[in-house]
Amino acid sequence: MADLVVRSTRVHTGLRELPAQIVIKDGLVTGLRELGETVVAARELDLGDQLVIPGLVDTHCHFRDPGFTHKEDLASGTRAAASGGVTTVFDMPNTEPPTTTPDRLRAHLDDLDRKSVVDYGHNASAVEPDLIPELAAAGAAAFKLWMSYDVERTYPHSPSTAVTDRAVLYRAFEEVAGTGLPLYVHPTDHELYNLNSSRAKEQWGVDPASYARSFRLGDSVAFNAAVATLLEFQRSVGTRLHVLHLSSVEGIRMVREAKAAGRSVTGEANPFAMFVTNDWDRIEQRGPFVLGQWVPPADDVAMWSAIVDGTVDVIGSDHAPHTTEEKLPGWKDMFAAPSGSPMIADYLRLLLTAVHDGRLTLDRVIELCCVNPAQLVGLTGRKGTLEPGADADFVVLDLDHVAPIDGSTSLYKCGWSPADGIVTRGRVHRTFLRGTEIYRDGEVLVDEGFGRPVIG
Numbered sequence: 001m002a003d004l005v006v007r008s009t010r011v012h013t014g015l016r017e018l019p020a021q022i023v024i025k026d027g028l029v030t031g032l033r034e035l036g037e038t039v040v041a042a043r044e045l046d047l048g049d050q051l052v053i054p055g056l057v058d059t060h061c062h063f064r065d066p067g068f069t070h071k072e073d074l075a076s077g078t079r080a081a082a083s084g085g086v087t088t089v090f091d092m093p094n095t096e097p098p099t100t101t102p103d104r105l106r107a108h109l110d111d112l113d114r115k116s117v118v119d120y121g122h123n124a125s126a127v128e129p130d131l132i133p134e135l136a137a138a139g140a141a142a143f144k145l146w147m148s149y150d151v152e153r154t155y156p157h158s159p160s161t162a163v164t165d166r167a168v169l170y171r172a173f174e175e176v177a178g179t180g181l182p183l184y185v186h187p188t189d190h191e192l193y194n195l196n197s198s199r200a201k202e203q204w205g206v207d208p209a210s211y212a213r214s215f216r217l218g219d220s221v222a223f224n225a226a227v228a229t230l231l232e233f234q235r236s237v238g239t240r241l242h243v244l245h246l247s248s249v250e251g252i253r254m255v256r257e258a259k260a261a262g263r264s265v266t267g268e269a270n271p272f273a274m275f276v277t278n279d280w281d282r283i284e285q286r287g288p289f290v291l292g293q294w295v296p297p298a299d300d301v302a303m304w305s306a307i308v309d310g311t312v313d314v315i316g317s318d319h320a321p322h323t324t325e326e327k328l329p330g331w332k333d334m335f336a337a338p339s340g341s342p343m344i345a346d347y348l349r350l351l352l353t354a355v356h357d358g359r360l361t362l363d364r365v366i367e368l369c370c371v372n373p374a375q376l377v378g379l380t381g382r383k384g385t386l387e388p389g390a391d392a393d394f395v396v397l398d399l400d401h402v403a404p405i406d407g408s409t410s411l412y413k414c415g416w417s418p419a420d421g422i423v424t425r426g427r428v429h430r431t432f433l434r435g436t437e438i439y440r441d442g443e444v445l446v447d448e449g450f451g452r453p454v455i456g
């Protein structure tokens with residue numbers, strides 16, 4: 001007898017949408033049956049016409065734990081994830097201390113085990129190439145590098161998680177290739193960005209608009225030169241390269257070409273760029289609370305085309321909270337305030353709205369947020385899908401819900417969202433992880449530590 005059967009006229013498995021009964025036993029999807037067939041189960045859930053999709057897999061979030069737990073921690077961040085329909089998370093290593101050594105990675109995974117309410121893995125830092133094989137053996141899901149660090153602020157891009165020396169970067173490519181894991185890189189050429197930020201300051205001062213423009217000087221040369229370097233290193237070494245923050249015409253052209261040549265390259269886009277920082281009025285109105293990087297109109301068109309046509313493989317939330325007190329000084333000097341904003345609870349709502357508006361198909365959203373991120377980290381068939389054999393991770397959606405996003409009612413510690421005020425259509429009603437309901441209408445229903453490791 002099954003533990004649970006879930007019925008809906010609209011089940012999207014990741015591969016197809018169909019009316020179905022999802023049969024669940026021991027936390028796994030054991031079958032998909034036609035509606036009307038007899039299924040014997042201990043519990044039944046009739047969802048009528050509510051859309052059911054696989055739980056989202058977020059390969060890019062910053063939970064601030066350890067070191068910056070006043071912004072977020074592994075419990076609050078994963079609760080917010082559950083509220084956003086995210087059932088598997090992979091957090092980033094720019095913590096304090098950063099996850100640069102096997103001991104720190106093991107301690108971090110133990111901490112996730114105690115605190116996470118969703119399933120989890122961790123992206124270790126690749127700043128010390130010699131430690132990469134040991135980090136992989138200790139359970140890294142992937143590796144992360146920044147190519148640039150902040151000069152006027154100490155966070156979020158600290159020197160301890162960045163590699164500016166090309167020889168060290170090349171060594172990291174070689175060592176990561178040996179592990180078979182993907183290397184995620186934040187592409188910004190350090191010297192070119194510093195040149196551009198000094199030029200922006202000279203020309204426009206230090207307000208948020210100047211900061212926004214600094215990234216795009218020379219038609220995004222700091223971003224594009226970094227992408228060119230990464231693609232050349234990938235060509236030379238063969239590493240599985242995952243290019244983060246794809247949002248420039250030229251960067252996208254280069255990645256598209258590399259993929260067409262059959263190279264092991266994937267691309268990521270981020271909701272803040274798709275819905276927030278591509279809107280200059282919003283940058284002027286919300287300043288530090290949306291920045292991040294500005295996406296000018298031509299880049300926006302290229303980014304959305306890349307998201308639609310498959311050049312972008314994955315949407316990562318890039319959930320990166322900071323407190324209001326930390327952001328406020330950015331109105332005077334954005335170069336000294338932290339960049340990044342929370343997103344993990346909001347991005348599915350924004351994407352469902354894009355589906356409603358005809359900008360993306362539901363199939364594509366599920367590929368970008370469920371199927372492809374699971375594939376990136378070697379979890380095809382287990383996460384990001386509701387086909388038989390998968391973990392029974394799913395989200396029940398309320399597609400008629402219309403309301404503005406309001407970070408003050410979110411489960412974020414920081415209490416604000418860069419998308420505040422954006423009216424969305426569609427929301428997460430309930431979230432299930434391995435067959436257990438973990439979230440419903442604003443409330444997390446399981447204790448810290450319910451999440452399990454997915455790597456190793």
Ligand code: DOR
Binds near residue numbers: 062157320338340
């Ligand atoms: O603006 C950013 N903020 N970029 C990153 O790469 C990291 C993030 C953060 O951690 O705040």
